[in-house]
């Protein structure tokens with residue numbers, strides 16, 4: 034698509050998320066617009082841990098591979114380190130606040146619960162020190178959301194990370210999602226960008242909105258955000274990533290579950306979506 038190429042050019046492929054944990058499998062040419070079509074066979078593939086960490090984003094989350102951040106005592110003494118404990122406490126406080134007060138987080142919690150994938154704060158959400166290029170991630174192997182305590186430092190950032198990653202969690206739980214399948218990955222990234230990121234940032238922010246193409250600008254925002262996320266966690270060519278995003282875009286962009294509407298910035302939509310949760314059959318609490 035032409036307008037896509039324009040957007041891609043502006044997009045820096047910075048690492049964004051961790052999405053998968055298992056066997057890297059070149060899954061780019063297979064045509065499957067049906068999300069679940071090939072998932073079963075792929076899920077059976079054997080694990081290969083040696084290439085997993087690098088190719089699947091684990092290097093962005095050192096604590097995921099057991100390397101807990103350990104400051105040197107001498108540096109703590111001089112006030113050079115030791116910040117990470119304060120960060121973790123603050124991060125956990127922000128997570129707790131969002132779960133209690135953030136309308137979208139509350140809606141997602143309710144949707145997950147109603148789908149039989151209830152979130153237990155301590156078990157499923159983890160504040161960690163991450164690579165500075167990412168703010169959060171979802172680890173499907175442990176079914177955990179990572180909030181990067183060194184990057185997401187205020188309530189609204191944590192709210193954004195939680196909403197985005199909870200959409201991945203929801204998809205993983207409900208849609209028979211296989212993160213190793215690039216079409217599946219593209220789909221859940223489109224949904225997360227659509228329902229959270231692009232609505233909050235607004236297309237104006239990206240500079241490619243005009244009064245006459247707001248709709249198109251929003252689609253471009255979703256596409257470029259989803260592309261950046263896919264490229265961050267997959268060692269595939271940009272062309273293959275674009276092809277995957279384009280293949281699944283119409284279907285996945287239209288899929289507004291479980292939020293039900295795209296959220297516009299500074300609107301009452303957040304509250305409305307939350308209030309309407311029970312209409313979609315979700316327990317909202």
Ligand SMILES: [Zn+2]
Nearest residue numbers: 050222225262
């Ligand atoms: Zn994502």
